Amino acid sequence: MPADLLIGVDAGTSVIKAVAFDFGGRQVGASSVPNRYQRGPDGSATQSLEVTWADCVTALRGLAEKVENLAARTAALAVTAQGDGTWLVGADNVPTADAWLWLDARAAPTVQGLAASPLNRARFEATGTGLNTCQQGSQMAHMDRHDASLLDRAEVALHCKDWLYLNLTGVRATDPSEASFTFGNFRTRRYDDGVVEALGLTHRRKLLPEIIDGSQITHALTARAAEQTGLLAGTPVSLGYVDMVMAALGAGVYGGSGDAACSTIGSTGVHMRAKKAADVHLNAEGTGYVIALPVPGVVTQVQTNMAATLNIDWVLTIATDILAQMGQKVTHQDLVKRIDGWLADSRPGSLIYHPYISDAGERGPFVDADARAGFIGLSAGHRYADLVRAVVEGLGLAMRDCYAAMGDLPAELRLAGGAVRSRALRGVLSAAINAPLRVSSREEAGAAGAAMMAAVAVGAFKDMDACVAQWVTPLLGAPEPPDPALASLYDQLFPAFRASRLELIPAWKALAAVRHDAGGAGAAPAAGRSLAV
Numbered sequence: 001m002p003a004d005l006l007i008g009v010d011a012g013t014s015v016i017k018a019v020a021f022d023f024g025g026r027q028v029g030a031s032s033v034p035n036r037y038q039r040g041p042d043g044s045a046t047q048s049l050e051v052t053w054a055d056c057v058t059a060l061r062g063l064a065e066k067v068e069n070l071a072a073r074t075a076a077l078a079v080t081a082q083g084d085g086t087w088l089v090g091a092d093n094v095p096t097a098d099a100w101l102w103l104d105a106r107a108a109p110t111v112q113g114l115a116a117s118p119l120n121r122a123r124f125e126a127t128g129t130g131l132n133t134c135q136q137g138s139q140m141a142h143m144d145r146h147d148a149s150l151l152d153r154a155e156v157a158l159h160c161k162d163w164l165y166l167n168l169t170g171v172r173a174t175d176p177s178e179a180s181f182t183f184g185n186f187r188t189r190r191y192d193d194g195v196v197e198a199l200g201l202t203h204r205r206k207l208l209p210e211i212i213d214g215s216q217i218t219h220a221l222t223a224r225a226a227e228q229t230g231l232l233a234g235t236p237v238s239l240g241y242v243d244m245v246m247a248a249l250g251a252g253v254y255g256g257s258g259d260a261a262c263s264t265i266g267s268t269g270v271h272m273r274a275k276k277a278a279d280v281h282l283n284a285e286g287t288g289y290v291i292a293l294p295v296p297g298v299v300t301q302v303q304t305n306m307a308a309t310l311n312i313d314w315v316l317t318i319a320t321d322i323l324a325q326m327g328q329k330v331t332h333q334d335l336v337k338r339i340d341g342w343l344a345d346s347r348p349g350s351l352i353y354h355p356y357i358s359d360a361g362e363r364g365p366f367v368d369a370d371a372r373a374g375f376i377g378l379s380a381g382h383r384y385a386d387l388v389r390a391v392v393e394g395l396g397l398a399m400r401d402c403y404a405a406m407g408d409l410p411a412e413l414r415l416a417g418g419a420v421r422s423r424a425l426r427g428v429l430s431a432a433i434n435a436p437l438r439v440s441s442r443e444e445a446g447a448a449g450a451a452m453m454a455a456v457a458v459g460a461f462k463d464m465d466a467c468v469a470q471w472v473t474p475l476l477g478a479p480e481p482p483d484p485a486l487a488s489l490y491d492q493l494f495p496a497f498r499a500s501r502l503e504l505i506p507a508w509k510a511l512a513a514v515r516h517d518a519g520g521a522g523a524a525p526a527a528g529r530s531l532a533v
Contacts, residue, residue, distance in 0.1 A: 003075035008447030011081035019447035025471030031062030043105035049095035078454035080240035081161035088154040102134035107142035119198035128290025169219035177241035214238035246449030255468035261410035265417040269308035281407035303364035303402035346389040353394035365405030396432030431486035436479040
């Protein structure tokens with residue numbers, strides 16, 4: 001039987017998925033396994049390396065149960081996973097400790113010190129990435145200062161997908177995306193000694209693995225991994241880029257004509273645009289990410305909101321709580337179905353809402369662990385529908401805030417995420433940046449993006465442009481133009497949105513002090529980043 005399938009593995013924070021695609025990009029089958037990690041009162045968030053590999057094996061074997069003759073039909077396998085974090089491996093490729101995830105907040109004091117260093121701006125200019133607690137560089141710097149034995153026992157520092165690749169192929173490596181935004185230069189896609197020095201890790205340089213590009217290089221599945229997964233030994237394996245850009249690649253961040261951007265509106269908001277490396281706009285605040293795409297000379301510039309639909313969940317929960325106290329039982333989904341109606345029954349732009357509902361504050365386009373959500377402009381005439389509209393408009397204006405930090409607003413917006421099923425919500429987002437939007441119907445975009453790298457690596461397509469033209473572009477919906485009147489209104493409202501969030505900084509700081517003095521109730525860990533899409 002000919003090899004006619006590609007497998008993409010996407011090991012997110014909550015779920016590990018194995019998805020089979022045919023060479024035309026159509027999804028043939030999928031299997032998933034819940035992921036598991038532990039959180040501690042000290043801000044820790046850790047995950048067992050051995051369990052993660054075992055769960056990956058389970059997902060692959062589950063896929064074989066759904067796709068006939070999977071092993072013989074698999075032309076290549078690609079792997080992506082949650083970003084950042086620190087996965088330490090020692091002698092004989094045995095883990096030396098549980099992984100520190102991107103959710104881990106223990107490095108916050110070290111981040112503050114590194115951010116104040118005179119070397120930090122040069123580090124940012126090279127990486128294009130602001131410092132935060134979830135990054136491997138920050139975490140390793142914290143380990144080096146406070147528990148050096150963790151690094152002393154290790155031979156290599158990997159990320160989640162790198163760990164899975166090691167188990168699949170026996171090769172210790174990382175990809176250009178995570179290597180350059182953590183320890184390198186996004187222009188060269190190589191390590192940068194100045195960045196390593198700025199992190200205080202020059203003496204740990206030997207822990208950084210080889211960098212390989214999985215769209216050009218594959219390694220063979222080992223006999224041991226074949227026995228465990230049920231696939232055939234020798235199957236080419238591609239090391240994907242970090243999950244955030246894999247999902248964006250699968251959803252349409254790159255390809256087609258014009259200046260398009262891609263936003264994923266889920267629990268968090270991820271806002272990305274593909275640019276030539278020479279055209280990247282680095283903001284004065286030193287925030288965001290610049291992450292390489294598997295396309296020569298092209299990167300994604302990224303800003304991420306800590307919370308997106310979590311704000312909608314909050315405003316709907318207020319309603320369910322009140323109704324429950326009155327003996328009326330409604331589900332969250334019942335209220336979700338009413339959102340479009342509430343938007344229609346309310347007046348646009350009558351309130352400003354800052355959507356910083358996360359206990360960890362905000363991270364894009366500014367970083368402030370004390371930032372909190374709030375309404376501005378409430379009057380006695382406002383009703384619940386106005387609050388719902390303000391929350392949705394807050395997501396749109398926060399998205400605009402992120403894109404503005406990257407330069408000019410994009411000419412087209414491509415959307416992914418469960419929330420974009422609402423036509424009215426899409427209308428607000430489109431008007432917020434005054435650009436037409438298109439919705440991708442791509443399922444399992446992260447696994448698809450990884451599989452696209454494998455497709456190019458094994459020669460199924462001459463380059464990524466050809467793959468995108470077949471795998472991505474046909475799945476984009478028709479353009480939905482913005483409402484001109486609504487776009488004009490948001491043009492007027494956005495300066496007030498941004499000015500008020502700048503003026504609120506002292507109030508956020510004072511509230512944080514009160515929470516701390518009250519015994520830590522509601523105290524937040526330092527801001528992190530969500531790479532599970």
